[in-house]
Amino acid sequence: MAKPIWIFNTKTFFILSVFVFAFSCSKMVFSQTLTINNQATARDTTVDGSWTTLWPGLVILPQVNPVTAVFNVEVDSSTARNPDKLTCLATVTGASFSFDNTTKILQITFTSVTTSNVQTMLRSVAFQTKSTNTLQRKIWIYPVTISAESTSTYSTNGHIYRLVTTSVDFANAQSNATALFYGIPGYLTTIADNSENTFATTAANGNTVWLAGSDSVSEGTWRWIQGPESGNLISPTFWDSGQPDNSGNEDALTLRTNGKWNDVPISFSTASLFEYSPKAVGNVNFVTVTPKPPNALQPAAGF
Numbered sequence: 001m002a003k004p005i006w007i008f009n010t011k012t013f014f015i016l017s018v019f020v021f022a023f024s025c026s027k028m029v030f031s032q033t034l035t036i037n038n039q040a041t042a043r044d045t046t047v048d049g050s051w052t053t054l055w056p057g058l059v060i061l062p063q064v065n066p067v068t069a070v071f072n073v074e075v076d077s078s079t080a081r082n083p084d085k086l087t088c089l090a091t092v093t094g095a096s097f098s099f100d101n102t103t104k105i106l107q108i109t110f111t112s113v114t115t116s117n118v119q120t121m122l123r124s125v126a127f128q129t130k131s132t133n134t135l136q137r138k139i140w141i142y143p144v145t146i147s148a149e150s151t152s153t154y155s156t157n158g159h160i161y162r163l164v165t166t167s168v169d170f171a172n173a174q175s176n177a178t179a180l181f182y183g184i185p186g187y188l189t190t191i192a193d194n195s196e197n198t199f200a201t202t203a204a205n206g207n208t209v210w211l212a213g214s215d216s217v218s219e220g221t222w223r224w225i226q227g228p229e230s231g232n233l234i235s236p237t238f239w240d241s242g243q244p245d246n247s248g249n250e251d252a253l254t255l256r257t258n259g260k261w262n263d264v265p266i267s268f269s270t271a272s273l274f275e276y277s278p279k280a281v282g283n284v285n286f287v288t289v290t291p292k293p294p295n296a297l298q299p300a301a302g303f
């Protein structure tokens with residue numbers, strides 16, 4: 001009878017799907033890199049004039065040693081008030097920090113530090129203000145440079161580019177790009193101009209890499225499909241001679257080793273260049289300021 005066979009096949013398919021999904025997840029775990037894994041969403045902290053830690057539960061997994069990196073913690077300029085201060089309360093060998101009172105940026109530099117000590121240092125980041133202004137402060141923590149991976153930072157836009165040489169198809173490349181890296185999700189690289197294209201070519205280090213472009217929706221109309229420019233028409237373009245040729249139906253974009261672009265089938269398999277906009281999507285802490293009682297404050301001028 002056809003019906004029982006159909007049910008059996010559906011069940012088999014479901015069970016196989018579960019195994020395939022579980023296997024995929026286990027692969028993802030192995031391909032993960034240093035990740036601030038519990039800070040993907042914004043936090044809320046209340047401060048009262050004392051030094052208060054902002055990310056006391058921050059976790060970095062897995063432990064990949066050593067780490068050479070720079071992190072920024074920044075009070076958003078639209079919310080910062082002049083008495084606002086940031087510091088690190090911990091002391092760690094190989095780590096140093098400085099606070100710029102004008103930009104309200106605390107910069108923490110790690111040189112060959114264990115991930116455990118990076119975690120200790122970042123957990124100790126503290127905020128203090130003597131301001132009576134109760135405006136909610138918006139504070140980010142984000143990586144500026146990371147040398148533990150094949151990454152480079154483009155100073156023009158502050159974005160981090162990460163080369164992953166494992167060859168995968170277009171769909172997997174997009175999926176892998178969004179995995180958290182130091183607590184921030186990425187995307188396949190998008191190119192804004194010739195300078196960024198040159199930078200990306202150098203970052204690709206002799207590999208042909210996926211970019212976030214596609215014309216699968218409308219043949220010949222190329223758009224970015226990931227990242228801040230997702231949905232935008234791609235302009236300018238840097239096609240190699242004779243490209244795009246849609247040879248055999250090619251709807252995905254690659255950056256060749258010569259810095260020129262080629263359209264390829266989505267089933268093509270190659271390396272990836274991930275892009276991260278750390279400041280735009282870094283871990284945010286919304287800080288509520290609760291001033292101390294009036295008798296603890298200086299008297300208002302004129303009274």
Ligand SMILES: [Ca+2]
Nearest residue numbers: 215246250251
């Ligand atoms: Ca095409």
Ligand SMILES: [Ca+2]
Nearest residue numbers: 245246262263
């Ligand atoms: Ca082509």
